[in-house]
Amino acid sequence: MDLSRRTLLKLLPAAGMLAACGKPSKIRLALNWKPDPEFGGFYAADFAKHGLDVELLPGGSGTPTVQMIGAGSSEFGIIEADELLLARTKGNDVVALYAAFQNSPLGIMAHGSRKLESIADLLKGGTLAIESGLPYARILQKKFGFDHVKVVPSPGGDLTTFLNDEKFAQQCFVTAEPLQARHKGVDVKVFPVSELGYNPYTTVLATSGDYLKKNPALVTNMVAAVREGWRAYLDNPAPTNEKMHGLNPSMDPASYAEIAEAQKPLIETGTLGKMTKERWETLAAQLKELGDIPSAPAAGDCFRDL
Amino acid sequence: MRKALPAFIPFVIVVVALESLVRAGWIKAFLVPPPSAVFETLIHDWRELFGALAKTSVGALAGFALSAVGGIAIGVFLSSSSAIRQAFYPYAVFFQTVPIIAIAPLLVIWFGYGMRTVVASAFIVSIFPVIANTLTGILSTDPALRDLFILYGASPSATLWRLRFPAALPQILTGLRIAGGLAVIGAIVGEFIGGQGLGSVVDVARTQQRTDKVFAAVLLASLLGLALFGFINLLSRVALRRWHVSEQN
Numbered sequence: 001m002d003l004s005r006r007t008l009l010k011l012l013p014a015a016g017m018l019a020a021c022g023k024p025s026k027i028r029l030a031l032n033w034k035p036d037p038e039f040g041g042f043y044a045a046d047f048a049k050h051g052l053d054v055e056l057l058p059g060g061s062g063t064p065t066v067q068m069i070g071a072g073s074s075e076f077g078i079i080e081a082d083e084l085l086l087a088r089t090k091g092n093d094v095v096a097l098y099a100a101f102q103n104s105p106l107g108i109m110a111h112g113s114r115k116l117e118s119i120a121d122l123l124k125g126g127t128l129a130i131e132s133g134l135p136y137a138r139i140l141q142k143k144f145g146f147d148h149v150k151v152v153p154s155p156g157g158d159l160t161t162f163l164n165d166e167k168f169a170q171q172c173f174v175t176a177e178p179l180q181a182r183h184k185g186v187d188v189k190v191f192p193v194s195e196l197g198y199n200p201y202t203t204v205l206a207t208s209g210d211y212l213k214k215n216p217a218l219v220t221n222m223v224a225a226v227r228e229g230w231r232a233y234l235d236n237p238a239p240t241n242e243k244m245h246g247l248n249p250s251m252d253p254a255s256y257a258e259i260a261e262a263q264k265p266l267i268e269t270g271t272l273g274k275m276t277k278e279r280w281e282t283l284a285a286q287l288k289e290l291g292d293i294p295s296a297p298a299a300g301d302c303f304r305d306l
Numbered sequence: 307m308r309k310a311l312p313a314f315i316p317f318v319i320v321v322v323a324l325e326s327l328v329r330a331g332w333i334k335a336f337l338v339p340p341p342s343a344v345f346e347t348l349i350h351d352w353r354e355l356f357g358a359l360a361k362t363s364v365g366a367l368a369g370f371a372l373s374a375v376g377g378i379a380i381g382v383f384l385s386s387s388s389a390i391r392q393a394f395y396p397y398a399v400f401f402q403t404v405p406i407i408a409i410a411p412l413l414v415i416w417f418g419y420g421m422r423t424v425v426a427s428a429f430i431v432s433i434f435p436v437i438a439n440t441l442t443g444i445l446s447t448d449p450a451l452r453d454l455f456i457l458y459g460a461s462p463s464a465t466l467w468r469l470r471f472p473a474a475l476p477q478i479l480t481g482l483r484i485a486g487g488l489a490v491i492g493a494i495v496g497e498f499i500g501g502q503g504l505g506s507v508v509d510v511a512r513t514q515q516r517t518d519k520v521f522a523a524v525l526l527a528s529l530l531g532l533a534l535f536g537f538i539n540l541l542s543r544v545a546l547r548r549w550h551v552s553e554q555n
Binding site for chain 1: 334335336337411414415419498499500501506509510511512513514515
């Protein structure tokens with residue numbers, strides 16, 4: 001009792017100081033995975049040049065970045081476009097600012113030896129490891145049915161089962177896991193999920209509507225820094241890759257270089273990071289049809305072009 | 307029923323407080339769902355949730371049963387000599403410290419997707435308390451009674467089964483109570499990776515930002531843990547009623 005009171009007394013002035021400050025010294029950017037080329041532009045960005053002190057927070061499987069933004073435990077976060085729509089219909093006012101991947105890198109990879117022609121063939125037998133909670137999984141199920149395939153949870157980036165079981169297909173980033181599997185000597189056939197007509201913006205920089213309203217200039221600077229960062233990373237990924245490899249050595253330097261090259265076409269399609277109302281509307285309509293959201297949020301509220 | 311009443315009071319207080327805080331806007335509903343939403347989900351998705359609960363129950367119970375049988379057997383074995391204890395006890399501790407989240411993906415590789423992985427996960431996390439409590443129980447036999455058995459020339463096996471094991475029952479049952487809750491946790495962790503039951507429901511609901519459904523599934527999981535706890539208490543009452551103070555109130 002005595003101890004807790006003493007702790008409380010110590011904390012009170014600290015809390016007061018925080019409240020008086022108003023603005024925390026560091027701006028946090030929560031990532032939804034470990035440092036890797038997918039975040040190259042964010043690690044390449046020169047935030048200081050724009051007067052920003054930004055701390056990148058690496059995440060892991062299931063890091064709830066969209067909720068972190070809404071709760072204010074991170075000023076910025078990396079999310080996917082479909083997450084944002086789900087969040088908005090639940091009253092979590094999150095706004096997209098910059099879409100690093102204009103085309104979704106999500107895909108399914110299977111052994112080449114199976115001679116599969118299309119995604120539909122994938123569902124005719126064997127095992128399919130996917131994140132069943134993702135909308136594309138239900139699009140697959142609605143379109144083709146899961147009656148002939150065994151659906152199991154995605155093992156993330158772990159390839160062990162895939163390498164050992166020819167009939168095993170798994171969700172992947174088309175830019176990453178297939179390259180690793182090929183390095184292990186396996187012939188891989190990749191089916192991008194965008195072939196299903198489902199193509200959400202991915203690796204999207206977002207903040208809360210509230211933060212945007214209170215710090216419009218800061219947010220504009222943030223987006224400018226990120227855009228320059230991606231430009232720099234696309235032009236010369238080597239220095240940033242070295243930095244990220246230091247933070248996440250689980251992948252070898254050659255893979256960093258290879259993935260950075262492979263992901264370019266998904267990123268560089270026009271003005272870097274730019275989003276359109278039409279694509280947000282399409283995505284919202286798809287999610288509504290799936291029954292994931294009760295009504296489509298106004299596309300104009302979902303993103304801000306800065 | 308009257309005995310269960312006090313347990314409901316904190317429950318009602320927490321539910322009413324949460325509901326009011328969320329409705330008043332103090333807590334955002336996408337972070338903590340209002341209890342009414344959790345309740346609605348329980349009703350609306352009951353078929354899916356209770357089907358998942360049934361699967362999780364099978365996995366947790368099977369893992370728990372293996373832990374009970376295996377843990378008691380290993381505990382008895384370790385009690386047989388101090389040399390055996392020194393040789394094997396450190397390996398038993400392995401089960402206590404193994405980070406199940408880290409090895410769960412390996413379980414899938416060893417046992418395949420589905421029930422076997424779930425049972426293995428539930429078993430691994432729940433066996434240690436049974437071993438440790440069985441061992442301590444057997445080793446803390448009243449020395450006076452042990453001397454009495456020696457005086458009457460009882461064989462080691464008679465001493466074990468007539469004296470040391472029965473005297474260890476209160477501690478073994480304590481081990482089982484701890485193991486029951488752990489088996490439920492182990493089963494759900496196994497299901498995250500192995501893909502079925504409440505673990506799978508939580509995983510999918512989390513991806514869909516359905517905190518209400520996550521809480522509904524967690525609520526069912528804790529009810530399962532509670533049921534297991536109640537079952538062991540019943541067992542304890544039957545086994546100890548006649549002679550142990552803990553069951554004579």
